[in-house]
Amino acid sequence: MSKFKVGFVGWRGMVGSVLISRMVQENDFKNISSFFYTTSQVGEKCPFSFSDCDKLLDGYNLDELKKMDIILTCQGSDYTKKVYLDLRDSGWNGHWIDAASHLRMENDAIIILDPVNRDLIDSSFKQGIKTWVGGNCTVSLMLLAIHGLVKENLVEWVSSMTYQAASGAGANNMRELLGQMGYLYNSVSDLLHDKNSPILDIDEKVSESFEGKDFPKSYFGEALAGSVIPWIDSDLGNGQSKEEWKGPNETLKILNTNYEPFKVDGLCVRIGTMRCHSQAITIKLKKDLSEENVLQKISNGNDWVKLVPNDRENSIHNLSPTKASGKLDILVGRVRKLNLDNNMFSLFTVGDQLLWGAAEPLRRILSIITK
Numbered sequence: 347m348s349k350f351k352v353g354f355v356g357w358r359g360m361v362g363s364v365l366i367s368r369m370v371q372e373n374d375f376k377n378i379s380s381f382f383y384t385t386s387q388v389g390e391k392c393p394f395s396f397s398d399c400d401k402l403l404d405g406y407n408l409d410e411l412k413k414m415d416i417i418l419t420c421q422g423s424d425y426t427k428k429v430y431l432d433l434r435d436s437g438w439n440g441h442w443i444d445a446a447s448h449l450r451m452e453n454d455a456i457i458i459l460d461p462v463n464r465d466l467i468d469s470s471f472k473q474g475i476k477t478w479v480g481g482n483c484t485v486s487l488m489l490l491a492i493h494g495l496v497k498e499n500l501v502e503w504v505s506s507m508t509y510q511a512a513s514g515a516g517a518n519n520m521r522e523l524l525g526q527m528g529y530l531y532n533s534v535s536d537l538l539h540d541k542n543s544p545i546l547d548i549d550e551k552v553s554e555s556f557e558g559k560d561f562p563k564s565y566f567g568e569a570l571a572g573s574v575i576p577w578i579d580s581d582l583g584n585g586q587s588k589e590e591w592k593g594p595n596e597t598l599k600i601l602n603t604n605y606e607p608f609k610v611d612g613l614c615v616r617i618g619t620m621r622c623h624s625q626a627i628t629i630k631l632k633k634d635l636s637e638e639n640v641l642q643k644i645s646n647g648n649d650w651v652k653l654v655p656n657d658r659e660n661s662i663h664n665l666s667p668t669k670a671s672g673k674l675d676i677l678v679g680r681v682r683k684l685n686l687d688n689n690m691f692s693l694f695t696v697g698d699q700l701l702w703g704a705a706e707p708l709r710r711i712l713s714i715i716t717k
């Protein structure tokens with residue numbers, strides 16, 4: 347059987363680069379014929395020796411795109427808006443795999459998170475669905491963390507308070523975060539070197555630096571280093587951010603009718619970490635379960651959940667963004683029965699926003715389709 351022709355768009359960006367490197371790691375390219383598209387450097391040499399094209403193809407040229415069995419884009423929603431409908435209208439009936447959010451809530455698109463919704467993916471595939479979209483990173487990471495409880499339909503509601511990394515806002519934001527850190531450090535480095543300098547003098551200078559006219563904030567619009575930004579994505583006008591809206595709505599769509607639905611709500615907050623999103627989750631269960639039982643169910647959720655014992659040492663040293671970065675592990679700790687009401691538990695979870703939060707579900711759906 348001839349191999350599927352897969353066209354990649356947006357492979358140079360952050361999510362795209364993580365995807366390509368995961369695919370190389372897993373030897374995925376041997377199963378497909380790969381073609382690389384660009385929106386800005388048509389005709390330049392393709393940098394990958396495993397590719398089936400020597401030169402970069404035009405990502406806006408529908409005739410070129412139509413030659414593919416599968417298109418996988420990490421280029422962003424603007425690209426999807428510009429190309430997707432025209433390509434479908436032109437009669438192209440291939441699989442479209444998309445990292446961007448634009449098509450997520452469309453009826454004929456499935457939000458992919460195969461460890462959780464493989465049944466939905468398989469039944470949709472049989473029905474002829476050909477549009478597969480990666481979910482919001484926070485939602486995917488949350489569902490993977492509590493998968494063991496979700497699959498037994500034990501969850502009544504979830505409140506997720508997020509601590510989201512700069513990477514979710516983009517590569518430029520990650521650079522800006524480090525620029526802000528450096529700026530703040532430089533503003534007080536003399537005082538820091540003097541062990542006897544009063545800490546309140548240092549603090550005052552740092553506070554002034556936030557207002558400095560060359561303090562870098564063109565992407566975040568505000569300080570993230572040394573601060574937090576308690577709003578992510580657009581303002582829906584009802585006190586809720588778009589990121590917060592995605593929590594319940596994408597969860598419902600991912601779970602579909604294969605699970606009993608449950609309520610999700612919470613606040614989404616940007617913090618000064620690089621690429622791992624954390625969430626402090628409160629769960630109300632439908633049944634009275636012991637802490638031990640809950641721990642066991644969570645750890646049986648999927649192959650990536652890694653339980654961290656709820657003690658001081660482990661929580662400090664093994665349950666942080668620095669420990670999840672670059673890994674597929676979904677760290678889950680601070681699991682404790684709360685004293686607030688019956689059947690309520692806390693947990694704290696951390697996962698890599700670029701891996702399970704973005705690239706990995708795309709890599710896996712490609713492999714599901716091509717196998």
Ligand code: HSE
Pocket residue numbers: 481482483484510511513514515578579589
């Ligand atoms: N919207 C997310 C964030 C990233 O801003 O962190 C993409 O899912």
